[in-house]
Amino acid sequence: MGCGKKFDTGNCVADILKDIVEAQNDIVENCCDTSCDQSISDLLGESDNGNGLDTVPVILYCKDCKPFKGFGAPRHNGGIGDIVASFIFRVKKVDDDNCAVLELLLKDGETCGHDHLKDPTDQDTHNLEATGICLTVDLDCFCHVTCLPAISAFNN
Structure with missing residues (x-):
């Protein structure tokens, strides 16, 4: 060393x-106004009872310190819709092998491609919604997580 x-x-x-x-x-x-602890506390209603929040949005960073961008496509008329991208996710599940299912969060109605998203600051965080587009990741590939303030991703 x-x-x-x-x-x-x-x-x-x-x-x-x-x-x-x-x-x-x-x-x-x-204490921090914005942190994972604060977002979890807000989600659980420990700081504001009955707040209707259902999601702690997260940004993950790969071991090279770059933010992780996920891609996926919605179902569309029995086929595949346009590919979309997001730096912001809702954690759906984490298993014992450190695999997680993440859902892409996008601004309400956003369906544009991925070319404009170069880093997380390019993504609009107003009215984020659950997309139903999920991917599976190996959590051992990440070294950093940023939690955004808790939101309601299903009731926009």
Whole structure:
């Protein structure tokens, strides 16, 4: 290891970040307005009873630190509709082998192609809806998850 001393976790960056969090927590309460914990709390109604929320939208990042973009196509008149893409997903299922089923979330009525989406900031997050378009991923391929504020993806 090239960090110069033995660290508790074997990862000098992780140990330094843990030390920073511990020091910050000694000074001020350490909570975030937007985080996975906050989104889950909002979804469960712990912060606002009866809120009607049903989804924690997530953005996943591959091990190369690039955001993951999923592709799929809806059923259309007994065939296949246009291929769509999204950086934002609803987690449908996670199994014991770290495989997950993700559903693409798109702006209400959005059916355009994927060329305009270069990164997550290109995607409109207003009125995200469940699309019914799902894909299966290996969660061991990801190193980062960003949770967006909880939404109602089925009742727009």
